[in-house]
Amino acid sequence: MEILKKYQQLVLDNLQSYPAYTPEVKSLYEPAHYALEGGKKIRPILVLMAAEAFGTDSHQALPAALAIETFHNFTLVHDDVMDRSPIRRSRQTVYKKWNTNQAVLTGDAMLLLAFRHLYLLEQDLIPGALDLLTWVGLRVSEGQQLDMEFESRTDITEKEYLTMIELKTAVLLGTALRMGAFVAHAKKDDQKLIYNFGRLLGLAFQIQDDYLDLYADQDVFGKKIGNDIATNKKTYLLIKALELADASTRDTLLSLYTTETTDMEGKIQIVSDIYNRLGIKELTERKITEIYSRAKQALMDIADLGGHWRRVFSDFADYLMKRQK
Amino acid sequence: MEILKKYQQLVLDNLQSYPAYTPEVKSLYEPAHYALEGGKKIRPILVLMAAEAFGTDSHQALPAALAIETFHNFTLVHDDVMDRSPIRRSRQTVYKKWNTNQAVLTGDAMLLLAFRHLYLLEQDLIPGALDLLTWVGLRVSEGQQLDMEFESRTDITEKEYLTMIELKTAVLLGTALRMGAFVAHAKKDDQKLIYNFGRLLGLAFQIQDDYLDLYADQDVFGKKIGNDIATNKKTYLLIKALELADASTRDTLLSLYTTETTDMEGKIQIVSDIYNRLGIKELTERKITEIYSRAKQALMDIADLGGHWRRVFSDFADYLMKRQK
Numbered sequence: 001m002e003i004l005k006k007y008q009q010l011v012l013d014n015l016q017s018y019p020a021y022t023p024e025v026k027s028l029y030e031p032a033h034y035a036l037e038g039g040k041k042i043r044p045i046l047v048l049m050a051a052e053a054f055g056t057d058s059h060q061a062l063p064a065a066l067a068i069e070t071f072h073n074f075t076l077v078h079d080d081v082m083d084r085s086p087i088r089r090s091r092q093t094v095y096k097k098w099n100t101n102q103a104v105l106t107g108d109a110m111l112l113l114a115f116r117h118l119y120l121l122e123q124d125l126i127p128g129a130l131d132l133l134t135w136v137g138l139r140v141s142e143g144q145q146l147d148m149e150f151e152s153r154t155d156i157t158e159k160e161y162l163t164m165i166e167l168k169t170a171v172l173l174g175t176a177l178r179m180g181a182f183v184a185h186a187k188k189d190d191q192k193l194i195y196n197f198g199r200l201l202g203l204a205f206q207i208q209d210d211y212l213d214l215y216a217d218q219d220v221f222g223k224k225i226g227n228d229i230a231t232n233k234k235t236y237l238l239i240k241a242l243e244l245a246d247a248s249t250r251d252t253l254l255s256l257y258t259t260e261t262t263d264m265e266g267k268i269q270i271v272s273d274i275y276n277r278l279g280i281k282e283l284t285e286r287k288i289t290e291i292y293s294r295a296k297q298a299l300m301d302i303a304d305l306g307g308h309w310r311r312v313f314s315d316f317a318d319y320l321m322k323r324q325k
Numbered sequence: 326m327e328i329l330k331k332y333q334q335l336v337l338d339n340l341q342s343y344p345a346y347t348p349e350v351k352s353l354y355e356p357a358h359y360a361l362e363g364g365k366k367i368r369p370i371l372v373l374m375a376a377e378a379f380g381t382d383s384h385q386a387l388p389a390a391l392a393i394e395t396f397h398n399f400t401l402v403h404d405d406v407m408d409r410s411p412i413r414r415s416r417q418t419v420y421k422k423w424n425t426n427q428a429v430l431t432g433d434a435m436l437l438l439a440f441r442h443l444y445l446l447e448q449d450l451i452p453g454a455l456d457l458l459t460w461v462g463l464r465v466s467e468g469q470q471l472d473m474e475f476e477s478r479t480d481i482t483e484k485e486y487l488t489m490i491e492l493k494t495a496v497l498l499g500t501a502l503r504m505g506a507f508v509a510h511a512k513k514d515d516q517k518l519i520y521n522f523g524r525l526l527g528l529a530f531q532i533q534d535d536y537l538d539l540y541a542d543q544d545v546f547g548k549k550i551g552n553d554i555a556t557n558k559k560t561y562l563l564i565k566a567l568e569l570a571d572a573s574t575r576d577t578l579l580s581l582y583t584t585e586t587t588d589m590e591g592k593i594q595i596v597s598d599i600y601n602r603l604g605i606k607e608l609t610e611r612k613i614t615e616i617y618s619r620a621k622q623a624l625m626d627i628a629d630l631g632g633h634w635r636r637v638f639s640d641f642a643d644y645l646m647k648r649q650k
Contacts (some may be wrong), residue, residue, distance in 0.1 A: 024488070025467040078433060082426040103470055104429055108403060111436055112462040119455050128452040137437040142350040144430055149352065163349070168546065204328040304392050 001319045005311060007045040010058065015044075015066055018113055031094045031106040032113065035073050038089040042320075043176040043255060044069040049316075050180025050194060053309035061183040064129055067117035067177050071133065074110035075140055077103055081147065111137075121183070128182055138174040143168030151235050154242070154254055161239045162203065170202030186304060193302045200295035201317050204288050208321060210235035211284045214272065226268035232257050236287070237263070237280050238271075245280045326644045328637060335383065338385040340369075340391055343438055356419045356431040357438065360398050363414040366607060367645075368501040370393040374641075375505025376400040378634035385447070389454055392442035393501050396458065399435035400465055402428055402430040407473065436462075446508070453507055468493030474560050479567070479579055486564045487528070495527030511629060518627045525620035528640050529613050533646060535560035536609050539597065551593035557582050561612070562605050566596075569603045615648060 015036050018029065051061035052149055058065075076169035079085070080093040080105045087093065095103035146164040150156050171227050178195040186194070196203065213228040228235050238257075253274060261267050275281065299305075299313055340361050369390035376386035383390075404410070404429045405418040412418065412576065420428035442471070443454050475481050503520040534627040539562065540554040553560050557577060563582075567575055586592050600606065624630075624638055 025470050028467055078429055081429060101473060104403055104406060105466060105473070107433075108436065109431065109463060109466045112459050112466065114438055115455060116459040116463070119452065119459060123452050126455060127448050129445065130440060130451060131456060134437050134441040134444060138434060138441070141430060141434040141437065142353055145350050145353040148426060148430070193332040 001012075001316060003049075004045055004316075007048040008041050009042040010048060010062065010261060011041045011065060011069060014057060014062060014125040015069060016117070027102075028106060028109055031077075031098050031102055032110050033093050034097070035077050036070065036108065038091070039073075041069060043172060046173065046198065047178040047180040047183075049309075050177045050186075051184045053313070054181050054184030054186040054190070056184035061180050063117045063120040064125075064174075064179045064183055067129070067133060067299045068172070068179060070110055070113040070117060072172060074107050074114060077107040077110060079144060081107070082144070095314065098309075107109070127182055129179065132175055132179055133181065136171055139167050139171045143171075151188050156234060156239050156242075156255075156316075158236075159237055159244060161234070161236060165206040166199065166203055169206055170199045173202035174199030190302050190304050190306055194305075197295050197302075197313065197317075200291050200298060201320065204292040204295060205320055207236045207284065207291070208288050210237055211281075213289065214275070215281055226264075226272070229268045229271045230264050237275060237284060240283060241275055241278055244280075245274065246314050250279075257291075265294065275276070278288050292317070326641060328374075329370055329641075331638075332373040332383065333366050334367040335373060335387065336366045336390060336394060339387060340394060343441070346366050347437075353431060353434055356402075356423050356427055357435050359393065359422070360402050360419050360431070360435065364398075364415070366394060368397050368497060371498065371501040371523065372505040372508075374634075374637065375502045375511075376509045378630060378638070379506050379509035379511040379515070381632075383510035386505050388442045388445040389450075389504045389508055390501075392439045392454070392458060393497070395435055395442060395506060396439040396462060398496060399439060400469070401511050402432040402435060404469060406432070407469070428622075450508055452601050454504065457500055457504055457507065460494055464492050464496045470494075479582075481559060481564050481567075483561075483564055484570060486559070486561060490526065490531040491528055494531050495524045498525030498527035515627050515629050518623050519630075520624040522638065522642075525623060526645065529617040529620060530645055532561045532609065532616070533613050535562055538562075539600070540606055551589075551597070554593050554596045555589050562600060562609060563596075565608060566603055566605055568599055569605075570599065574599055574602075589646065617642070 013085055016033055018032075048058040049066055051064075052058050067283055077094045080088060081095045084095075085093055086096045091097075093103070094106060098106075114131065115130075118126060118133060121129055143164055143166070146160070147168055150161075150164060156179070159310035174195040174197070177198040178191050181194050198273065213223070213235065214226055216223075216225065218225050224230075227233075228237075238253070242253060245253060253271065256267055256271060284289045295317060296314065299310060299317070305313075305323060337479075341358055343357075372386055372390035372393055373383040376389075377383050401413060402419045405413060406420045406425055411421045416422075418428070419431060423431075440455075440458065443451060443458060446454055468489055468491070471485070472493055475486075475489060489601065499520040499522070503516050506516045506519050512647040532585055536550070538560065539551055541548075541550065543550050549555075552558075553562075563578070567578060570578060578596065581592055581596060619637065620642060624635060624642070627635070630638075
């Protein structure tokens with residue numbers, strides 16, 4: 001989407017200028033610099049777009065956008081420590097390139113830098129922005145907590161799974177939009193609606209992410225089909241299958257997910273067959289469509305949004321949902 | 326000190342009431358609750374005392390006091406992860422009682438809770454308080470960075486060591502006092518002076534901590550004499566000794582600090598003898614006295630501080646410096 005580029009550039013031009021920095025302790029900030037590189041910068045772009053959509057120059061929302069992006073990358077640095085993930089954005093993660101202690105400490109500094117960015121907003125905006133950032137920060141931490149606990153559980157309900165992805169990813173997309181609307185002094189009701197648009201879009205996106213792992217056109221998708229099955233990831237597909245399966249199919253699934261195997265193709269095939277028998281594909285498509293249309297409805301309900309911006313956000317939603325296929 | 330108790334009670338009564346909490350994710354907050362128990366609560370007491378000293382009811386400064394204490398305990402939870410410390414306040418540390426991932430994640434939530442507390446201050450105080458907390462948070466992170474880097478170095482200068490302990494501990498004591506003065510709308514100059522009083526007191530306290538490890542009256546001290554030598558800790562004493570020693574004594578010291586030994590008594594004796602020959606005890610006493618009197622001077626220079634409160638802070642400084650002997 002062409003319009004995103006302008007905002008992305010504004011973010012990239014300013015993200016690495018920390019408001020606080022002691023030269024003799026460069027080594028604390030270098031991994032932060034590294035962690036802030038790359039990525040699509042979707043969240044700060046949403047802050048800036050929402051601010052303009054509600055009538056404020058995007059530069060005024062810039063500290064809030066940088067705060068959101070710095071916060072987001074802080075969560076990635078610490079999540080990679082907790083998950084022992086070696087690769088992100090096609091490069092080594094901070095904990096892998098440096099070490100665990102450095103990733104913990106630099107992550108902490110990044111969270112502090114996120115709040116430092118907020119301090120550069122206009123004074124009367126700071127309390128409300130602090131409210132939004134602490135609120136979303138705690139919600140995202142709760143999401144990570146649930147995600148960690150789900151790893152050792154086999155009885156996760158659909159509701160629990162939706163709560164987890166809502167907290168871990170959807171609330172931040174919603175809050176990014178709300179932050180922009182807040183800086184632009186949008187009405188409270190409109191702030192809530194654009195938050196919900198982002199939150200529901202995030203939910204639909206996350207479930208689609210699970211869906212595409214198995215049902216994407218591999219040439220377009222880029223990643224290997226069935227990777228989530230190979231790595232025993234608890235996805236929406238698996239949780240629905242475990243919920244709908246009879247006792248013996250459930251046992252088959254659980255044993256496939258707890259036993260080591262060298263025949264990955266075979267494992268993916270068996271799981272795939274079970275999903276087909278249970279109609280998981282269609283059911284997931286319906287769920288995505290339902291949540292996605294609720295997102296669009298929230299967008300339509302916003303009172304003070306001009307037709308141009310309604311279209312921009314609608315196009316953005318379509319772009320986000322179509323880009324992986 | 327009797328006067329501290331009233332403030333301590335106010336802190337204890339309110340510290341565990343988080344302004345943000347999702348019931349279904351208790352497991353994220355339980356380790357935070359645990360980590361916030363115990364300790365002397367010196368820092369939040371300083372916030373409350375400074376607020377009253379400059380003419381504001383301590384209840385008004387309470388959110389700032391809770392923010393400082395929650396921040397301080399966040400650093401302890403993460404420091405214990407980085408140092409693999411199993412014991413704190415005579416109990417298992419969070420990482421030991423739960424696990425590393427839980428300590429990282431709950432620590433993150435505690436840092437967010439610290440900022441959440443700030444949000445409960447009066448609106449017009451929030452920007453300045455945010456400035457102070459992010460500033461001190463980044464300075465403390467820089468101190469921990471230097472501390473980690475010092476572990477593998479043998480050429481640390483006195484200046485570097487003083488910078489490290491200043492950042493890691495002294496600036497937070499100073500900022501606690503400044504936070505209280507700020508909430509009470511004290512003059513900028515007085516804010517800086519009370520900050521310096523706390524900072525210098527923190528420095529003197531930290532060097533005295535190194536000093537007492539070897540030169541305390543063991544019956545009163547409680548801890549085993551020479552523990553820092555036994556655990557190869559880089560202290561002010563060691564750094565001064567390495568600086569003043571001739572080449573051969575320096576080699577002896579370095580080899581003692583890098584070779585495993587079963588004869589701990591012997592090691593402590595040899596190091597102790599070297600310190601005696603170099604006059605480390607007297608030199609350290611002089612340094613403590615010098616910094617301590619600079620702290621007292623800063624206190625005397627504060628313009629808008631009544632005689633009563635000047636005495637309270639002076640007594641507090643004496644209490645802090647004498648309590649370990």
